[in-house]
Amino acid sequence: MVTRLDTKRILDFDKVSDTPSRPSARRGMRRLYRWIIYLCALLLFAGACLWVFLHVGEWLVVQDPLEQAHAIVVLSGRMPERAIEAARIYQGSFASQVWVSQPVSPAAQLAQMHIAFIGEDFYNQKVLMAEGVPADAIRIFEVPIANTQEEVDEIASDLRRDDAHAVIIVTSKVHTRRVRLIWDRRVGGDPKAIVRYVSDDPFDAAHWWRRTQDALDVVREVLGIANARAGFPLRPEPH
Numbered sequence: 001m002v003t004r005l006d007t008k009r010i011l012d013f014d015k016v017s018d019t020p021s022r023p024s025a026r027r028g029m030r031r032l033y034r035w036i037i038y039l040c041a042l043l044l045f046a047g048a049c050l051w052v053f054l055h056v057g058e059w060l061v062v063q064d065p066l067e068q069a070h071a072i073v074v075l076s077g078r079m080p081e082r083a084i085e086a087a088r089i090y091q092g093s094f095a096s097q098v099w100v101s102q103p104v105s106p107a108a109q110l111a112q113m114h115i116a117f118i119g120e121d122f123y124n125q126k127v128l129m130a131e132g133v134p135a136d137a138i139r140i141f142e143v144p145i146a147n148t149q150e151e152v153d154e155i156a157s158d159l160r161r162d163d164a165h166a167v168i169i170v171t172s173k174v175h176t177r178r179v180r181l182i183w184d185r186r187v188g189g190d191p192k193a194i195v196r197y198v199s200d201d202p203f204d205a206a207h208w209w210r211r212t213q214d215a216l217d218v219v220r221e222v223l224g225i226a227n228a229r230a231g232f233p234l235r236p237e238p239h
Helices: 004-018 021-060 081-091 107-112 120-130 148-161 173-186 205-210 212-229
Strands: 071-074 098-100 138-140 166-171 192-197
Touching: 021 173, 021 205, 021 212, 071 081, 071 148, 081 098, 081 120, 081 166, 081 192, 098 120, 120 138, 148 166, 148 173, 166 173, 173 192, 173 205, 173 212, 205 212
Parallel strands: 071 098, 071 166, 098 138, 166 192
Antiparallel strands: none
16 A cells, blocks of 8 residues: 555655756756857858859949040050950040050070060050051150059059049959059049950959859959958068
């Protein structure tokens, strides 16, 4: 026969047996909630990275409306596409002269070996003339330039010398945002830079990862923008 005392002992034993399991269950639930939060955060981060990856090519491409300017500048690289676009703009009567950037070249070293070197600026000048720009409207920068920062500094210096307040800069699609950023950092709003890209540039901003050249361009531009935002800690070798 089970007495009241025995029943009380059984109930007390059950309570003691249940007590350790409840905190353990709560701890398990808390761990589960933490893992769910970590997983959600990881998925959000992965989704953000994927979105940036897919859209960074489009983000790099910017362009300003055309307006009257003192000169049109052909930045070095991607010859002859940039020079052809500059000639198109010139034919639209947006500026009276075209300036051509002269990139750093091995001309001096080759001259010591008695080997003639004809640089990119020479051919850009010939392209401009072939596209209808008069020879006396073309000016080639005298100082060889190693990167976009030096190009911007040279352009701004020449504009201020001429007391001019606007310039049209022609470059490739993928390079436009970096040009605008460097101009804003190095020059500001006066003189004003009107950044234009080559109208038939084959850069596929929406699918930049599909072609090796596009992918290399995007990586270079992202690193260049990071360098500009950091205050240009990386500089080209002296020339």
